[in-house]
Amino acid sequence: MSNIRDVAQLAGVSVATVSRALQQPDLVSLKTRTKVLSAVKQLGYKPNLMAVRFRSGKTRNLVVLVPTVANVFFARVISGMQQAAHDKGYSLLLCNTLADEAMEQSYARMVHTSQADGLIQLRAHNPFAQLEMKTGSVLPMVNACEVLDRIACPTVLLDNRAAACAMTEHLLQLGHKRIAMIKGPARSPLTRDRVAGYRDALDAAGVAFDESLLYPGDFTLQSGHKAATELLALAKPPTAVFCENDEMAIGAIQGIKQAGLSVPGDVSVAGFDDISFAAFSDPPLTTIAQPAEEFGSTAVSLLIDLLDGRLGKAPKVILPFDLIQRASTGPAPAVSD
């Protein structure tokens, strides 16, 4: 691999001149610039960015903590991040945490060992408070998709409460009274917000909240299937099921069908995220569309702004949602409670 010294020698100039010819061309005469560029070409010289970054102290890498890339929604978010990062000259170091806290910590440490400049986390389980304490220094971090309670950091999220409320209203307007919710893990702020929105709508409609209709899932197809099966086994089963993501909704649809019921004839099902499979389920899924790629690109922009000191006090960017009505939701069955 040729280095800047080789280029300087071949061009008959100093290393500083080579560096300037490449970085600030207007500081170098046309003649020397030409000589330098020709030498660069002849040697196939490529600057060693490891050296550049070491010297500058900027790695231009961003760590991304994703609970699981196997989740279609997150995949879209990552895609948006990658595009934005590339546009701004950054690279993404991807970490599929799989809820392994040691793994998360290990990747977060990359910022402190100068392997990355900052970190983006989706779905925060919150553990970075300790990490920040321990090192004393602040970890440049942006949070996307789910709000972090304990730490004030730039965030891009949906108004999950309003979205869940809107979907619940949609089901109420269809005449449903017993609306179950297949939610996420209990402690998740995301789940808390969506359950709050669900209750907002119930309260506004004067429908009593029934704890037994709240079922905790884990965002997988399997858990949606299991949840629906168990909800239908209740003494008073629901006529509508609102799922916190589309995977669980698709799992729920299968569970309902296997119980010999029809969707939406007997039970309506609604999802959240509008993943590509939502439009292809049978029946196609009514869901809340989120601008997934925009979550990613916005998170990256926020983080880079933060790194460049261009950011005020931990802004919260709220992205819009859209209720997509498809065939999985319909009028409540006549004999409904």
Next chain:
Amino acid sequence: MSNIRDVAQLAGVSVATVSRALQQPDLVSLKTRTKVLSAVKQLGYKPNLMAVRFRSGKTRNLVVLVPTVANVFFARVISGMQQAAHDKGYSLLLCNTLADEAMEQSYARMVHTSQADGLIQLRAHNPFAQLEMKTGSVLPMVNACEVLDRIACPTVLLDNRAAACAMTEHLLQLGHKRIAMIKGPARSPLTRDRVAGYRDALDAAGVAFDESLLYPGDFTLQSGHKAATELLALAKPPTAVFCENDEMAIGAIQGIKQAGLSVPGDVSVAGFDDISFAAFSDPPLTTIAQPAEEFGSTAVSLLIDLLDGRLGKAPKVILPFDLIQRASTGPAPAVSD
């Protein structure tokens, strides 16, 4: 951020001693080692890995080119890669190419600019031959999931021909004679192999190959839907459709149902990959299971072996497949042909 000099000063030793105390502890007396470690702790010293890697010339980063992370199968492969890379002290620089060749080249160049040590590509469109020529130096590369024709490089793949043959045989055994195949883009080696396997099975069964039953898709749900719709409009429509991935198969199922036909009563549908959604489609999808995570981890292992000079002549690792029979395939309708 404290550096090694700060530690040396606080511990009252030289920087070399600090470095040795941390890297080769047995070269340092117990007494000094203790002093050094205590100073490290007191200062919260973390070695600047940017400096280490610059000096060593090893970045410990691997570029991963993925056509699209939105593809569930690739998401699993990436998950496997990430796990393996982390275990071996490497990080993944993820590039979602979206079939943008400029993007691919841009990321491939990261190896030449010392931002990464090597590259893994899934689904090669082949363009790195030129890139290698241009720079003169070899690009340490591993290919996964799809074989690269023009370049001899370590590869981990399925026996796609055998797998496609097995699935086609399964359909033939069910009595199907008109078996369509929704394949990938024409030039893809992956598609070529699978089509070859499909023809192997037809030939072995003495069934004539019909060009009109070969429909090129692009691995998306939409393209599967479109393909199925158009195949059913043929004068002699197929009674079975073998799709080159599960997304297209799920799209095809919807297209077939919307045409008023049943799966598998009128038309059987088979997929490839066994993504999580396959078991949750209606009917559940018969498909070829691939060890996706293992593709990823094996690719990473191969690349690291290659980088460490531990690899012989471009090995090809063949991973096993498994035909998963579910409800989307059934006996050919009686009046078939």
Next chain:
DNA sequence: CTTATAAATGTTATCGGTTACATCAATATC
């Protein structure tokens, strides 16, 4: 034709580690 000023280029310290080599002390060998 000088001198002042600007433009172009060169010299060299620097970033933070690692490591070859030098040095010095302690123990072993004869």
Next chain:
DNA sequence: GATATTGATGTAACCGATAACATTTATAAG
């Protein structure tokens, strides 16, 4: 007790680029 050997530590070069500062050359002004 002198020398060889081993062990522990220090000194400084080095990786490849950048940029502060120094120096030279060209241009402008008087």
